[in-house]
Amino acid sequence: xxxxxxxxxxxxxxxxxxxxxxxxxxxxxxxxxxxxxxxxxxxxxxxxxxxxxxxxxxxxxxxxxxxxxxxxxxxxxxxxxxxxxxxxxxxxxxxxxxxxxxxxxxxxxxxxxxxxxxxxxxxxxxxxxxxxxxxxxxxxxxxxxxxxxxxxxxxxxxxxxxx
Numbered sequence: 277x278x279x280x281x282x283x284x285x286x287x288x289x290x291x292x293x294x295x296x297x298x299x300x301x302x303x304x305x306x307x308x309x310x311x312x313x314x315x316x317x318x319x320x321x322x323x324x325x326x327x328x329x330x331x332x333x334x335x336x337x338x339x340x341x342x343x344x345x346x347x348x349x350x351x352x353x354x355x356x357x358x359x360x361x362x363x364x365x366x367x368x369x370x371x372x373x374x375x376x377x378x379x380x381x382x383x384x385x386x387x388x389x390x391x392x393x394x395x396x397x398x399x400x401x402x403x404x405x406x407x408x409x410x411x412x413x414x415x416x417x418x419x420x421x422x423x424x425x426x427x428x429x430x431x432x433x434x435x436x437x438x439x
Contacts, residue, residue: 277312277314277355277357278354278355278357278360278369278371279298279354280297280305280353280355281295281296281331281352282295282298282350282353283351283353284330284349285345285346286342286349287328287333288342289342291339291341292339292345293335293336293348294330294345295332296331302327303327303332305325306325308322308355312353312354312355312356313351313352313354314352314354319351319354320334320338320348320351320353321337322334323337372425373392373401373423374390375388376388376428376429377428377430378403378429378432379432380431380432381421381431385406387403387406387410389401389402390404390410398414398415399415400414400415401420401430403432413432413435419435420432
């Protein structure tokens with residue numbers, strides 16, 4: 277399951293729902309029609325929508341009142357990985373990085389990507405070394421010069437304090 281949005285709250289008084297979109301194009305959420313909860317159960321079935329500051333405003337079959345929309349605030353919305361379009365040859369989905377081996381340019385194993393997060397200053401890769409606690413690596417060209425999806429590995433330049 278891929279996280280594509282989150283309910284930000286109600287919009288207006290007629291049961292419209294504000295969504296924060298985690299897609300490149302916020303209106304792409306409408307293409308998926310049915311957005312799921314993390315457990316795979318139905319979340320929202322979108323019938324229409326329009327762009328709004330910070331996301332989209334939608335009508336959903338499950339929501340008729342402002343109170344119902346407000347009660348969904350914070351609900352994370354997912355789609356199955358298969359529902360996403362295939363990325364171009366030199367592109368990938370950030371979620372596809374999870375589980376990749378991480379090594380230096382010289383081939384020394386560093387660990388494996390445990391998670392990918394953005395705490396507001398850009399994507400970070402959580403690296404789980406063979407031993408010890410995990411640590412965060414900025415997902416920048418300087419720190420991660422190569423991503424080799426076909427080989428299922430990442431070439432990284434870790435900060436000196438982790439070496």
